[in-house]
Amino acid sequence: MDRLMNNHWVMRIIALFLAIMLYASVNIESGSQGGTQSTNPFSSSPSLDKATVTDVPVVTYFDQENLVVTGVPETVNVTLEGPTVALTKARTVKDFEIYADLNNLSIGTHRVQLKVKNLSEDLEASINPSTITVSIEEKVTKDFPVEVDFTNEDKLEEGYTPDQPIVNPNSIRVTASKEVIDRIETVQATVNLETAKETINQESRITIYDSDGNILPVEVEPSVVDVTVPIKSPSKTLPFKISREGELEKGLSILSIEPNPKEITVYGPLDVLEKYEFLDGIKVDLSEIQKDTSIEVDVPVPEGITKVSPEKIKIEIDVEEQQEKVFSSKKIQEVGLSEGKVFDYIDPDSGAMDLTVYGATSVINEIKSDDIELYINLSDLADGEHEVEVQVNGPQNLTWSLQKEKVKVRISSAS
Known part of the structure; x- marks a missing residue:
C-alpha cells in the first residue's frame, strides 16, 4: 500500500478523479439554481x-x-x-x-x-x-339618492308599521362608464323588518339595480350607509287624572289646574292597550304651591305599555285667596238600599245638615246648592241601627266641611 501511495502516477490519477468530481458537483448546483442545463458529463438531461x-x-x-x-x-x-x-x-x-x-x-x-x-x-x-x-x-361620476327596501314587512306583529327611514348619507356617488350610468334605475339599502318592535339602527350595503332588476357592478362611494327606521307601535290616546296630594297653605284655594296637553298617547301591544280607558298616576303636591305656578311632571308608564308621549307634561296652577259659603239644611240622599228594605234617619232626624264650602272667590261666587250633593251609601247593611259616613260630591277646586261626618240611620225590612 505504501508503495502505491509513493507512486507518482497513482497520485496523479487520484487527483484527476477528485478534480472531475468537484467540477461536476459545482456545475450541477449552479445548473439547478440558474435554470440552465448542466454540462456535467456525469449528469443526465433535466426532465421536462x-x-x-x-x-x-x-x-x-x-x-x-x-x-x-x-x-x-x-x-x-x-x-x-x-x-x-x-x-x-x-x-x-x-x-x-x-x-x-x-x-x-x-x-x-x-x-x-x-x-x-x-x-x-x-x-x-x-x-x-x-x-x-x-x-x-x-x-363618469354621478350622485344618486339612496332608497330603502324593506324585507319581511309582512312578518311585523299586528299594529306595528315602519315609519319614514333616515339614511346617512342620503345620496351616494357612482363611478362607471356613461353607458352603465344611464342604465342605473335604483340605488338601494336593504333593511329586514322581521319581528321588529322598536327603532332599527343598522349599517346597510348599497346595491345598484338596472330597470330589469339586475345588479350592476359599479364603483360606489360610500358602499355602506347608516339607516334608521322608526317602528310605529300600536297606540291609543287617553285622558288622564291628576291626583292632588298635600294641602294648600291656609287662606289659599285652587282656582284652576290646567294640564298641557290634555291627553297622553300610549304605545304597546294591542291586547294591552284595550285594557286602558284613562291614565292614572300623575300627581301634584299642593303643599309646594304658594302662588300661581307652572310645573312639569313626569308621565308614568303603565304596566305593559312600552312608552308614553309626551313623557312630561306642564301643569298651570292658579290660586286665589280662599272664600267660603254655607249651605244650610242640605238634604242628604241615600244610595244602595237593598230591595225590600226601608230606612229612617235617627240623627239628624231631618236627614239634612249644614255644608260649608271653600274656594277661590270667582268659584265661590258662582257655586249653587244644586251643584253639590250629600249622600250616604246603605249597600250591604243589615237590619238595625248604623252610623254611616256622609259623602260629598261637588265641582273641582272646592273643599268643604260638614256639620258632622256621620249620620245615624235605622234599617228594617218592609212589612
Missing part, C-alpha cells in the same frame, strides 16, 4: 414536465383615473411546460403575472392579447383564453 395553473388573476394596465374598462376576465388558466424543478416552483409560488396592457389603446372596443411576465426563462406558458375583447370608455 407540463401542468395547468388555474384561476390566475389578470392584471390590467390603463388610465384608471379617467377610463373604465370592461370585458377583462378576473382570472384565466395558464398551462406551463418546462423543467420539473422550475415548473414546481412556478405552480407553488405563482410569482408570474398575466396582464393586459391597454395604455396605448383609444376609447372603443379592442381585441387584446394577454401576456405573461416574471416567468422563468426555462418555462413556456399557454394562456386560456389568450385573446380577450375589451371595451374602453370614459369614466
